[in-house]
Amino acid sequence: NWSTSVPSNGSSDSSHEYQVVIQKRRPVSNLNFGHFLLSSIQGRVFEDPNAALSIYWDHPKSGIPVDLFRDNGDGNFRAESDRLVGTVITDAEGRYSFQSLAPGKYFVQERPPENQFRILPRPTDPPFHTIDLATSSNVTGMNFVNVNLDTFVAPDLEGTVLLDVT
Numbered sequence: 001n002w003s004t005s006v007p008s009n010g011s012s013d014s015s016h017e018y019q020v021v022i023q024k025r026r027p028v029s030n031l032n033f034g035h036f037l038l039s040s041i042q043g044r045v046f047e048d049p050n051a052a053l054s055i056y057w058d059h060p061k062s063g064i065p066v067d068l069f070r071d072n073g074d075g076n077f078r079a080e081s082d083r084l085v086g087t088v089i090t091d092a093e094g095r096y097s098f099q100s101l102a103p104g105k106y107f108v109q110e111r112p113p114e115n116q117f118r119i120l121p122r123p124t125d126p127p128f129h130t131i132d133l134a135t136s137s138n139v140t141g142m143n144f145v146n147v148n149l150d151t152f153v154a155p156d157l158e159g160t161v162l163l164d165v166t
Helices: none
Strands: 002-006 034-037 039-047 065-070 083-089 095-101 104-110 116-120 129-133 144-148
Touching: 039 065, 039 104, 039 129, 083 095, 095 104
Parallel strands: 039 144
Antiparallel strands: 002 034, 039 095, 065 083, 065 104, 104 129, 116 144
16 A cells, blocks of 8 residues: 655645646746555564463463554654554454554554563563564564463472582
8 A cells, every 4th residue: 555645734634735826937846745655563472381482382362452652753662752653452363463554663562461571572672672664564573472470380490500509
């Protein structure tokens, strides 16, 4: 799908048109038109039963809200100042998708339940994905993985020496 970005007449309508008065022997210039192909961002949300980031693909998480924000131009994610483009809920396979997006910088953030702890993006990374979206892009793999703290079972560490003081 194509979308028009120019002209932008500054009004609230989306007519994208110029009003031109043509006069004899007077050139009309600087009437530019811009078009771009729309893009999308997709990903999935999973629950990892053992926090090992090894078998989480078998555990998609449905019903998780995922928010998409458009950068306000400063290059940093701030939910209070960036524009919320939309919120979707993950389906039965943990999938989410944002469609018909213009080029620009976007931030994707999930809102997991309170009993969930995020492990992907890694806890040392920001809790969101940053995407510099180009025209006609289909960005995939913007995944989130969480551990359910109510059912998490730590791996058996029997026989493992954690600290040797001898």
